[in-house]
Amino acid sequence: MSEKIQTLAGIDRIIHEPARLMIVALLAAVEEADFQYLYQATGLTKGNLSVHLSKLEGAGYVAIEKTFRGKYPLTLCRLTERGSEVFRNYRKVMRVAL
Amino acid sequence: MSEKIQTLAGIDRIIHEPARLMIVALLAAVEEADFQYLYQATGLTKGNLSVHLSKLEGAGYVAIEKTFRGKYPLTLCRLTERGSEVFRNYRKVMRVAL
């Protein structure tokens, strides 16, 4: 048991952050979502959502596609293969350690 | 489902931190442990362990009793009632949201 606890020490900080955990959990469920959906579903400010999405993109966990819905910008997000893999592993660590 | 996700936003940052999560999970299992046991079980440096224990004590989650084992200082730690309550709730949030 004491060894399993230490798996927590190596946990992925990128997805461990609650704001990003929300984003990743949502994307894991829907597989594609726009900025506005995530904005409402998470309750984050636009600023934070933007920053966290960039960080997830930088880590290669989320793919972001910028396009248009009519005249307005539309930001589409989905988990990458690597992203869902890391999330699966995160859940496993949490289930085992807690 | 989207509403449950938002419970993550309000998660307790004190115990969410991996190092402290290890400490709290260990204490929840044994109910009383000394510094050395936690030092080995967590793999943290003494410095970090000391700081995290102080933070947990400051939050009222852990009670720390300083005494002696023979000539050497002995630091005993255990979860407070509040500490185990918060930990129970943390686990519940994690189970539900993920």
Add this chain to the structure above:
DNA sequence: CAGACTAGTTTGTGCTGCAAACTACTTTTG
């Protein structure tokens, strides 16, 4: 054409986790 709205991004600040350095005491060893 001025003000309000949509859809985000950038910036500044303050907090916090981490390891290394340090304190204080005890035991061993030459």
Add this chain to the structure above:
DNA sequence: CAAAAGTAGTTTGCAGCACAAACTAGTCTG
């Protein structure tokens, strides 16, 4: 018995991060 090594932690300095507020850029409305 003095110096070195060990025990048991605490303090400190810095680097990184999350957060909200301010800002950008374009669009609609009266």
